[in-house]
Amino acid sequence: MPIKNTVRRCRFDADEMTQQQLADRLGVSRQTIISIESGKYQPSLELAFRIAAVFGKRIEEVFVFVDGGSE
């Protein structure tokens, strides 16, 4: 997947927020959070912004585009 994320790291930094707590705040299922953290599901732009907002970060601090073809 070309987009990596630091959601798991952000959760631990946010007083070890659980996946269920994050899911409840975002209005999604815990399975969706698991899929996002493992990189198996890429969230929509809206959800990505909302995830970043939960942790008080900018979206590029949580989601990083990894372009393997450049450089």
Place this chain on the structure above:
Amino acid sequence: MCTNERLAWVCLVSIAVVYIPYFSFLVYAVQNASLHLGVVTVAFVGAIIAQMFITGIPAAIVGILDKKQVTDERDIAIRHKASTLAYVCLISCVLILVTGGSLLRPMFPLLGDGVIIGQLGLLSVVNAELANYAVQVFEYRRTA
């Protein structure tokens, strides 16, 4: 496993459990030259009633046990992908079965054209539904 994945499993299994025996029975009746409108009608009504119970009861139990069920964007994306593939499957089946059905017409001397077209249409819908829920289950597992 989330609620929507459980429901997809229930629907997939119930369709397979009901309609594979149903169409197998019709094929068996064709081979024994005993397929007529009464047999088809009884088998069809039986299949509908069986599916109501096999799908309805587990689905109700899943719904009751998991009251916090949430349908989010991942569910919608998976359903969209599944329904797109199911639609392609439905159109393909209709085209193939209508063409094939007209060629196989002499094999069903005891049935009217409407019954044959109805059964071929049902087979197309069942195939499309199987594809729909199979894709949902596969996508839920793939992104789990």
